[in-house]
Amino acid sequence: EDQVTQSPEALRLQEGESSSLNCSYTVSGLRGLFWYRQDPGKGPEFLFTLYSAGEEKEKERLKATLTKKESFLHITAPKPEDSATYLCAVQARELTGGGNKLTFGTGTQLKVEL
């Protein structure tokens, strides 16, 4: 069974204090790993898709990396507006009838303080 584990569950940073979020996965045949940001009471906002080990993607203060067993979301010099829950999800197989099934981790709740 596909499993996705995120750590830490919660993280509190001072503004400008860089850190990393971890997403460990156990799947057979990874087809894609996705990072989303979710604000309270809102839908997940897509950030990155990573396809293969060694790949990296960047967007503003965020950088996502992927190895064969885990992914990291690095946050450089965070600001209070980066406060949100960050969700990791994996796609491990095609669905017979179409579409794809994402297996989500439980998320990391990030709080950035002034």
Place this chain on the structure above:
Amino acid sequence: DTEVTQTPKHLVMGMTNKKSLKCEQHMGHRAMYWYKQKAKKPPELMFVYSYEKLSINESVPSRFSPECPNSSLLNLHLHALQPEDSALYLCASSQERDFWKTQYFGPGTRLLVL
């Protein structure tokens, strides 16, 4: 444009009511999804439609009835719900023909069942 819209934003209903949630996308995506998300939990897949046909039903109770009238619209009909069905209901869509199939989420409908 990667916008998925959902209506209503909030819904309060009694256990004997019948209501519907609506979702719309104009990205030309041919796969659409319904998720349920409880507080501090990741989204859970309920249904997948691919080319307007129900592809996956994740053993969801029959009091939830999905409908896909056309490739841009997705409805979720609700009937005789229970208080434990209170949650954030998320719609998502993905480009069926893209191998990696990034899913884009709507803002969600916050449902309260009394």
